[in-house]
Amino acid sequence: MAAEKANFGLKTKIIGLLSFVLLMLLIVDIAWTYESQKRATEAMLLEESRVLVTEMDAVWDFISINQATINYTLEGAYEYKGLHCAIAGKSVAAFFSQNSDYTIRFTNITPRNIHNTPDAYESEALAQFAEHPGDPDRETYYGFAEYQGESVFRYVSAMKVTEHCIECHGAPQGELDPTGYEKEGWQTGDLAGAVSVIVPTQMYYENMAGAVVSNVLFFLAIMLCMATIIYVVLTRLITRPLEELRHSLADLSDGSPSGPSALPDKVAPVYASREIDELFAQFDAMASSLSSLYGNLESEVDERTMQLSAANEELERQRRHVEEVNDKLKRENQYKSDFLAIVSHELRTPLTSILAFTDLMADSVPRADELVRKQLEEIDKNGRILLEMVDNVLETARIQAGSERLNLELVDLSDVVGMVEASSLSLAAKKRIALATRVAGDVPLILSDWEKVRRILVNLVSNAIKFTPEEGSVSVDVRFDEEARLVLIEVADDGIGIEAADQEGIFERYQQAGQSPNRRYRGTGLGLAVVKELTELHGGTVSVVSARKHGSTFTVRIPYVPVDTEEYDEEDPAGR
Numbered sequence: 001m002a003a004e005k006a007n008f009g010l011k012t013k014i015i016g017l018l019s020f021v022l023l024m025l026l027i028v029d030i031a032w033t034y035e036s037q038k039r040a041t042e043a044m045l046l047e048e049s050r051v052l053v054t055e056m057d058a059v060w061d062f063i064s065i066n067q068a069t070i071n072y073t074l075e076g077a078y079e080y081k082g083l084h085c086a087i088a089g090k091s092v093a094a095f096f097s098q099n100s101d102y103t104i105r106f107t108n109i110t111p112r113n114i115h116n117t118p119d120a121y122e123s124e125a126l127a128q129f130a131e132h133p134g135d136p137d138r139e140t141y142y143g144f145a146e147y148q149g150e151s152v153f154r155y156v157s158a159m160k161v162t163e164h165c166i167e168c169h170g171a172p173q174g175e176l177d178p179t180g181y182e183k184e185g186w187q188t189g190d191l192a193g194a195v196s197v198i199v200p201t202q203m204y205y206e207n208m209a210g211a212v213v214s215n216v217l218f219f220l221a222i223m224l225c226m227a228t229i230i231y232v233v234l235t236r237l238i239t240r241p242l243e244e245l246r247h248s249l250a251d252l253s254d255g256s257p258s259g260p261s262a263l264p265d266k267v268a269p270v271y272a273s274r275e276i277d278e279l280f281a282q283f284d285a286m287a288s289s290l291s292s293l294y295g296n297l298e299s300e301v302d303e304r305t306m307q308l309s310a311a312n313e314e315l316e317r318q319r320r321h322v323e324e325v326n327d328k329l330k331r332e333n334q335y336k337s338d339f340l341a342i343v344s345h346e347l348r349t350p351l352t353s354i355l356a357f358t359d360l361m362a363d364s365v366p367r368a369d370e371l372v373r374k375q376l377e378e379i380d381k382n383g384r385i386l387l388e389m390v391d392n393v394l395e396t397a398r399i400q401a402g403s404e405r406l407n408l409e410l411v412d413l414s415d416v417v418g419m420v421e422a423s424s425l426s427l428a429a430k431k432r433i434a435l436a437t438r439v440a441g442d443v444p445l446i447l448s449d450w451e452k453v454r455r456i457l458v459n460l461v462s463n464a465i466k467f468t469p470e471e472g473s474v475s476v477d478v479r480f481d482e483e484a485r486l487v488l489i490e491v492a493d494d495g496i497g498i499e500a501a502d503q504e505g506i507f508e509r510y511q512q513a514g515q516s517p518n519r520r521y522r523g524t525g526l527g528l529a530v531v532k533e534l535t536e537l538h539g540g541t542v543s544v545v546s547a548r549k550h551g552s553t554f555t556v557r558i559p560y561v562p563v564d565t566e567e568y569d570e571e572d573p574a575g576r
Contacts, residue, residue: 029215
């Protein structure tokens with residue numbers, strides 16, 4: 001037995017929904033607070049790094065500007081003292097790094113001092129600076145990264161060559177500068193290197209986490225107060241009055257009050273809210289109505305019971321009548337099917353004899369007697385048309401009687417197509433119609449009823465020849481659609497075609513395209529109906545594509561089901 005669905009009370013559902021909403025709000029608040037604190041921390045670290053870089057640049061520029069003063073003695077003689085801008089800047093940076101948690105480095109792509117070789121992060125920054133020269137938005141490179149196993153904030157700022165740098169780093173390239181190093185041949189504005197600032201983030205992360213926790217606790221306190229207020233209001237204005245109403249309904253359903261005085265005294269307005277009070281008032285009115293109606297209920301039930309009994313008797317009588325009519329219709333339909341089958345069978349035997357004797361007479365008539373030959377051809381043509389009609393009527397009778405069954409066997413469509421082609425050549429030749437057939441090499445053996453597949457092809461080919469004018473063409477094309485697992489049989493002609501309005505009904509029994517009392521093409525209208533019913537008996541479909549005066553193409557689709565050919569070969573040694 002299936003488990004019953006849990007049915008929670010209104011208060012439980014509302015509290016659950018409220019808790020879910022508060023939880024979602026808490027998650028959103030945590031995410032928003034974290035991102036806000038992260039952005040604020042990054043902005044603060046960025047600003048501190050910019051200040052440090054500005055101070056280092058100030059030291060660097062001060063030493064550069066005062067080189068002339070530094071390198072002269074008190075007597076006014078020039079004496080290089082080695083206190084150039086690089087030494088001063090890097091020394092100040094080293095002292096600062098030793099006495100703080102910050103690290104300040106000066107680096108270059110081709111440093112003179114191996115200690116100034118850029119690491120991976122600084123190399124990325126220098127590559128950006130070199131790739132975008134003169135772009136002020138690309139002269140800094142910063143972000144959170146790993147440095148010596150710790151999480152840090154890194155800031156790299158580009159250093160450009162100034163006129164004070166030319167003395168040691170300008171032209172000519174390769175000449176020794178005052179410090180004894182070869183000049184690089186730089187020009188004013190070239191990328192000289194970068195200032196790299198490394199700021200530890202542990203303290204900032206701790207402060208950020210503390211801020212997030214404080215904000216979450218504050219939010220939880222507010223949400224708790226709101227939840228308490230909502231719970232109290234919900235209980236006072238909704239759930240408690242509804243509980244009172246539920247008890248009153250239970251008391252009312254347990255008894256059979258005869259009037260309003262029998263209602264429970266506690267069903268009275270509780271002044272919870274206007275809607276609840278109106279609900280209580282409507283309950284009182286309903287209870288009063290039930291009390292007034294209860295006295296007439298039994299007599300009403302008796303009257304309706306009698307009416308229902310009479311209706312049931314009439315329904316039973318109608319049911320028996322319908323069964324009798326259905327039985328009669330079945331017998332009449334069976335009589336009709338049996339009659340058609342008997343008549344068709346009795347007609348087929350003499351027709352076959354007529355056609356056989358016609359062929360014999362045609363062979364014995366001298367070729368010079370053209371009139372007799374034409375008469376015999378006309379007898380043969382009409383006899384075959386009549387034989388086809390009889391076969392279709394017989395097939396239809398079997399289908400209507402429900403006696404048609406598939407005799408499944410492995411069928412080679414090449415054999416079927418060859419037999420149909422051989423039997424149809426004479427009819428096509430009389431109208432000088434070119435009949436062509438093609439069976440693709442990849443068409444497999446199919447599990448079907450050989451005779452019924454032949455009937456499908458015979459009807460389609462004879463139909464195509466009938467509606468194709470002289471010197472026209474009819475083609476039969478069989479191929480295999482491996483992807484759709486379908487065997488496709490297409491019969492195409494360049495005959496009169498079918499109007500679009502007639503195409504939908506041509507597969508119905510006793511229907512022909514363009515029916516009229518004086519129609520040119522004779523037939524029972526059963527050929528295509530038999531094709532459709534035999535195709536559907538195989539689990540397939542049939543369709544037509546046609547246009548007036550442009551011919552028609554009928555396509556039969558039979559599902560392909562792989563079978564064990566050896567098993568069927570053992571059961572049917574004939575190979576069919």
